[in-house]
Every structure is written in C-alpha cells, then in structure tokens.
Amino acid sequence: MSGLSVQSLCFTYGAKQALDGVSFDVAPGEFCALLGPNGAGKSTLMSLLTRLFTTQQGRIRGAGHDLARTPRKALAQIGVVFQQTTLDLDLSVYRNLSYFAALHGISGREAHDRIMAALERLDMADRAHERARDLNGGHRRRTEIARCLIHRPSVLLLDEPTVGLDAAARRAITDHVHDLTSTEGLTVLWATHLSDEVRDSDRLIVLHQGRILADGNCGALRGPTPLPDYFLTLTGASA
Amino acid sequence: MTAYLTALYAITLREALRFTRQRGRFVAALVRPLVWLVVFAAGFRAALGLSITPPYQTYITYDIYIVPGLCGMIVLFNGMQSSLSLVYDREMGSMRLLLTSPLPRWWLLTCRLIASTVISCFQVYTFLAIAALYGITFPLLGYIAVLPALVLAGVMLGALGLALSSTISQLENFAGVMNFVIFPMFFLSSALYPLWKMAESSALLHDICALNPFTHAVEVIRFALYAQTNWTAAGWTCLAGAVLMGLALWGYDPARGLLQRKG
Numbered sequence: 001m002s003g004l005s006v007q008s009l010c011f012t013y014g015a016k017q018a019l020d021g022v023s024f025d026v027a028p029g030e031f032c033a034l035l036g037p038n039g040a041g042k043s044t045l046m047s048l049l050t051r052l053f054t055t056q057q058g059r060i061r062g063a064g065h066d067l068a069r070t071p072r073k074a075l076a077q078i079g080v081v082f083q084q085t086t087l088d089l090d091l092s093v094y095r096n097l098s099y100f101a102a103l104h105g106i107s108g109r110e111a112h113d114r115i116m117a118a119l120e121r122l123d124m125a126d127r128a129h130e131r132a133r134d135l136n137g138g139h140r141r142r143t144e145i146a147r148c149l150i151h152r153p154s155v156l157l158l159d160e161p162t163v164g165l166d167a168a169a170r171r172a173i174t175d176h177v178h179d180l181t182s183t184e185g186l187t188v189l190w191a192t193h194l195s196d197e198v199r200d201s202d203r204l205i206v207l208h209q210g211r212i213l214a215d216g217n218c219g220a221l222r223g224p225t226p227l228p229d230y231f232l233t234l235t236g237a238s239a
Numbered sequence: 240m241t242a243y244l245t246a247l248y249a250i251t252l253r254e255a256l257r258f259t260r261q262r263g264r265f266v267a268a269l270v271r272p273l274v275w276l277v278v279f280a281a282g283f284r285a286a287l288g289l290s291i292t293p294p295y296q297t298y299i300t301y302d303i304y305i306v307p308g309l310c311g312m313i314v315l316f317n318g319m320q321s322s323l324s325l326v327y328d329r330e331m332g333s334m335r336l337l338l339t340s341p342l343p344r345w346w347l348l349t350c351r352l353i354a355s356t357v358i359s360c361f362q363v364y365t366f367l368a369i370a371a372l373y374g375i376t377f378p379l380l381g382y383i384a385v386l387p388a389l390v391l392a393g394v395m396l397g398a399l400g401l402a403l404s405s406t407i408s409q410l411e412n413f414a415g416v417m418n419f420v421i422f423p424m425f426f427l428s429s430a431l432y433p434l435w436k437m438a439e440s441s442a443l444l445h446d447i448c449a450l451n452p453f454t455h456a457v458e459v460i461r462f463a464l465y466a467q468t469n470w471t472a473a474g475w476t477c478l479a480g481a482v483l484m485g486l487a488l489w490g491y492d493p494a495r496g497l498l499q500r501k502g
Contacts, residue, residue: 050339076341084332088253090260102249103340103347105242 002064003028003187004049004155009058011044011210018044020210022058026189026203028154031181033198033218034191036207037235042191043083045207046159049189050080063154063187076104079148083159085140089133093124096132097147104151111150118146122176138169145176155187156180162197170197195227208235246342247350254354257324268316268362272309273369280305292433294465306367306375307461308430310385313366314359314392315453319421321355322400326407338491345488348401352484355400356393363389380466388463391473392456395480399452402483405490428454429461452479 004026011019019041026032036042047053049060051071060067063077087096094115101111119125122142132140141161148156158177162170174197180186190197198204200219205212213234214221222230258264280302295304328334337347367382377385403416425431427444428451438445448454458472 050335052335052338072341072343075339078339080335080339082332082335084335086332086336088257088333091253091256095256099249099253100336102245103337103342105245105342107241107245107248 002154003030004032004063004189005059005061006045006049007059009045009048009055009060011041011048011053011056018210019048022207022210022212024205024212024215026155026187028187029181029185030203031178031188031190031199031201032203032205034189034205034207035193035195035198035231036191037193039209040193040207041210042193042207043159044210046080046082046157046191049157050078051075076151077154079151079153079156081141081144081148081156081158081161083161083163085144087132087140087143090131092129092131093119093135093143094128096143097150100147101150106151114150114152115146118149119143121149122146136169137165138172141165141169141173142176145173149180153186155189157189157191159191160193161190162192162194170194195231198227206231206234242342243346246340246347247353250337250347250350251354251357254321254324254351254358258358264320265362268313268320269366269369271316272312272366275309275312276302276305276370276373276375292435294462294467294469303375304433305431306370307464308428308457310363310366310389310460310464311392311428311430311453311457312425313362314389314456315396315421315425317355317359317362318393318396318400319403319416320400321351321358321397322404322407322416325351325401325404329404344491348487348491349484352394352397352401355397356390359393359397360386360389377464378466381464384466385460385463388459388473391459391476391480395452395456395476395483398480398483398487401487402490405487424451424453427451428457430454430457452476455479 006025007023009019009022010017022041022045024032034042034045044053048055049062049067051067051074055068062074065074065077067074088099091099097115097118098111101107101115106114116125116128119128122145124139124142124146127135127139132143135143145158145161156177161177162173165173177188177190178199181188192198198218200217200222202218204214204216204218204221206214218227225233283301325334328337338344340347363385367377367385370376399420403420407416427448429448430453434445434448434454437448452475455472455475458469459476462469462472
C-alpha cells in the first residue's frame, strides 16, 4: 500500500529504549493521530520518519518508497511540520516558502504559483509579504503547513504542531489538516499529547514508553469513555 | 541538474540576505584586519626586517607582507562564522528543513560551503579596496588571480567550519572554537610572519606552522595576489579541504552523526 508503513521499528539511545517494535500502517487519505504523553517516543519516531535519524531496526515506507533504500524518492513525497518552528523569522512568509520550494528543486513561475496556492489554502495569502517574526504563533504554524504542501506530498507528518497555541488557533489548524485528508487525499500522521485534537472518526495510535498500546478507530477504541480518561487509564496502567 | 542549481541559488541567496541583515558582522569582518593593518603592522614595520623570498622580488615593508595573511584571516573568521550559523540553525530547528530535503545531503552541505565562500570573497575584495586606499596595492592581474585562491581557501576553511559544527553540540561551546581553533590556526601560520622567521625562534614551531593548512591557504592567496601560483600550497589546501569535507559529511551522516548521538 502507499500512504505510510512502519514495520518493527526499534530505536535506542545508548541503553535507553526509545522505540520498541513499533508497527503500523496509515492508509492514503487517512488522518492518524499518534497520541502519547511526553517522552513516549513520538519525536524519535518523527525523526526516523523524516530520516533525521536512520533506523537501527525495522523498516519505513513513505508513499510506497523505502526510506532506507530510496530516501530521496520517499522524502520527495513527505511533508513535515516539526514541533520546533523552522521558519527563518527575519525572512518574509513568501521568501520562507520560496526557499523551501528551492530545496525541493522548484523555482520560477511554478514555485510562485504553488506558493500562492498553498498560502490561499491556509488563508495566508494576504500575509505573504509579512516578516515571519511579525506573525502570531497560529499564523506561523499555518505558514509552516502551507510550506509543507508546496512540493505536493502525499504524506504529511506533523509533530505536535499546536504546541503553544491558543484554543482557537489549535482548532483552526486541526480543522485545516483534517480538511486536507478529505479534499486532497493526503495521508496524515499527527503526533500530539492533547486528546482534544483527536476526532472519533480518526485513526488513533496510543504510544507510551516506546510501545504501541492501542491502534484503531478512535470512537471504537474509547467506547463510552471520554478520550482523556481512556488515554489516562491506558497510559497510567502501563506506567 | 536544475534542481541542484535551484537549491544552490536559494541557499546562497539566504546566506547573503542573512549577511546583509547582520551589518555588525560585516563591519567586524573589516575592522578586525584593518586594525591589524593600521596598528599592528605600523608598529612592526620598523622592528621586522623581511628578506626577499618568493613571491616578493624586492624588499617589502611589513604592511605589504601582512595583507595576504589578513585576507586569509577574513576567510578563516567567515568560515567559523558559517560554522556558528550552522550550529544556530540546528539549535533553532531550521537545519532540519535542509536535512529533510530530497536533494543529496552532500550537495546541500556543499551549497552552504559555496554560499559561505561567496560571502568571504566579497569581504576580502572590500578589504583589498580599503587597503588600496591606504596605499597597499597589488598588480592588476593579481586582483583577478586571487579569486580562485580565495575560493580554494574559502572552501577549505568553510569545510573546517562544517566539520566543527557537526561536533559542537551547543552554541555556548563556540567560544572554545575561538580559543582552540581560530587563534592557534592564525598565529601558527605564515599570516603574520614568514616561516623562516619562525624557524629562527623554534624549529618545532616552524614545523607546526608548515603543517597548518591555514599557512598553505595564506600562501596560495599571497602568490595569487602577485599573479603567481604556489602549487605545493594549493595542493596541501586541496587535500586539507577534501579531508575536512569528508569529516563534515561523516558528521552530518544521519547514521553516525551528531543529530543521532544527541537524540
């Protein structure tokens, strides 16, 4: 299948086991929430999925391409929003996006058209020439999401993209990304520790201490129990 | 190929924009060698006698001798500045953007190297223009011939900066680079005094200076300013550049490098 496939992933920092036999598949067009408390291994997993780290054991396929064997083909199909902002705050929104486009080999008229289309999709077109430093946290995040769409990826990876945002901005961004799965057919892996960002219709993976504790449809998994309680019960019991 | 050049243009433009924003960096890059030229060289002009050694064909004053070394100093400091900005980028997160590009990592790092070298060349030519106003001039052909020499020195010292940046885990550790890399490289070289002068004081120090790749970078620049080529120095500079670039690529390899060790 295309989308995202992770098989038997293990990763250690010295003696500390950060990921232990993590396996899951995310189908094309699916919104998958990776829910886990701080230190669960989400950021390590994201670093492996983006090839900032290489796998010690296991296999990752992004949009059908093996990340270890054909990393360039896989990375060309993956869009990433990191937990920490990666905007150059002294450049304008437009220049940040054109820099990114160039890193993917896109330039000239094509880059301009894609940048403007991505900004319009995120309601940021009127801020194209503002300095990134002058944007609020929510708009910076929207800029980063717009940026990761420029090379038309089929898989989006977002590592706690709403950290530090107010409730309205968080809602707007989660809505935008959910829309991308339904309108563009993008595969989304959304890492978070905030259970209110997950909808019942979403696929839910609960990661704790480097292992997957639950994997399935969120509504089906939690049943009548509110998701925060379900999550706390699950992670508390195994702690 | 177009994708590669597109990335090169974008990375160079970004570094140039960053450089123009940091006016203090540009002023410091010029003031530092000018202080050496105007103050230090003036003081030593009378004290230091220089015999005729290639590329010089007549007796020269100390301030003429020191200019190629100060050009090297600009390139050296800019290489370290580039290293500092790489560490900053890594701490601020924007390095991740570069490293997750589908273009090969060696090319992306080479682009950073080229961008840093372009800025070094601009700074050196500005310094040479001010030196000319001060009365220190070189043959016209020398101003053209020095460009490839500056590129060679810039790439070698930029590669040193890249290699260092892959081993420096925090911005705060950068002060150590000043003490343990820049100052020894600069003072244990032919930038301020010819190697034969150093040999008169200590054979050991002379040998250390002769092994220092910065010495060779300075000599490549010195000869080029007189439209000559010091092939031995050029060869050593190329070799040092290749080794340092190899170390930098190793340091930024996702399987072995710093990112993974830090977690």
